[in-house]
Amino acid sequence: DTGVSQNPRHKITKRGQNVTFRCDPISEHNRLYWYRQTLGQGPEFLTYFQNEAQLEKSRLLSDRFSAERPKGSFSTLEIQRTEQGDSAMYLCASSSNRATGTDTQYFGPGTRLTVL
Amino acid sequence: AQSVTQLDSHVSVSEGTPVLLRCNYSSSYSPSLFWYVQHPNKGLQLLLKYTSAATLVKGINGFEAEFKKSETSFHLTKPSAHMSDAAEYFCVVSVDNNDMRFGAGTRLTVKP
Numbered sequence: 580d581t582g583v584s585q586n587p588r589h590k591i592t593k594r595g596q597n598v599t600f601r602c603d604p605i606s607e608h609n610r611l612y613w614y615r616q617t618l619g620q621g622p623e624f625l626t627y628f629q630n631e632a633q634l635e636k637s638r639l640l641s642d643r644f645s646a647e648r649p650k651g652s653f654s655t656l657e658i659q660r661t662e663q664g665d666s667a668m669y670l671c672a673s674s675s676n677r678a679t680g681t682d683t684q685y686f687g688p689g690t691r692l693t694v695l
Numbered sequence: 696a697q698s699v700t701q702l703d704s705h706v707s708v709s710e711g712t713p714v715l716l717r718c719n720y721s722s723s724y725s726p727s728l729f730w731y732v733q734h735p736n737k738g739l740q741l742l743l744k745y746t747s748a749a750t751l752v753k754g755i756n757g758f759e760a761e762f763k764k765s766e767t768s769f770h771l772t773k774p775s776a777h778m779s780d781a782a783e784y785f786c787v788v789s790v791d792n793n794d795m796r797f798g799a800g801t802r803l804t805v806k807p
Contacts, residue, residue: 582738612793619799619800620800621785621787621797621798621799622739622785622797623797624794624795634793635793635794670739672739683741683744684741686738686739686740687738688736688737688738689738
């Protein structure tokens with residue numbers, strides 16, 4: 580399967596713990612996006628990378644959230660000192676702006692986080 | 696600011712009957728518009744997209760949508776529903792591809 584992959588698929592943690600999620604984009608895609616989806620809502624944009632550069636991070640939910648893409652390939656999203664309100668599905672998407680026309684974002688299956 | 700409003704949180708149809716999922720958008724600029732589908736335990740899949748070319752856009756699995764600027768609408772239709780169409784559908788507006796705004800979603804139920 581050459582689609583976007585995310586690990587783990589499920590994460591249960593206790594309040595106050597740190598968690599890290601990984602996203603592996605489609606191999607030729609240079610853009611990578613993180614979203615959060617809460618129950619009954621559409622995905623909410625958090626941040627995105629072009630290659631290794633994080634070009635938008637103002638919409639990360641708080642300073643407890645951070646993301647990296649050190650080599651322009653896979654990315655990690657870390658949440659420090661988790662709170663119960665962080666419980667959600669975290670989605671990753673990738674796209675290529677080298678293609679002509681409007682680039683399409685391809686989504687992974689998501690990581691479901693439950694904070695107890 | 697840009698946003699979308701999906702007018703129905705839940706739509707129920709019988710198999711073989713038409714599907715209509717409604718979406719209105721708000722955008723200060725010429726938008727790109729998308730419909731994505733989300734099946735349980737699967738990733739979001741692009742159904743179709745509008746990017747200022749033809750106003751009637753055909754997508755996968757028999758779905759299509761029509762961009763109507765005067766009505767600021769981008770409704771999704773399918774002539775005949777199939778059981779496998781049951782899923783959550785999201786309308787999305789984007790001015791900059793890096794700023795995609797999703798609607799709250801419409802859950803489609805297909806009855807046998």
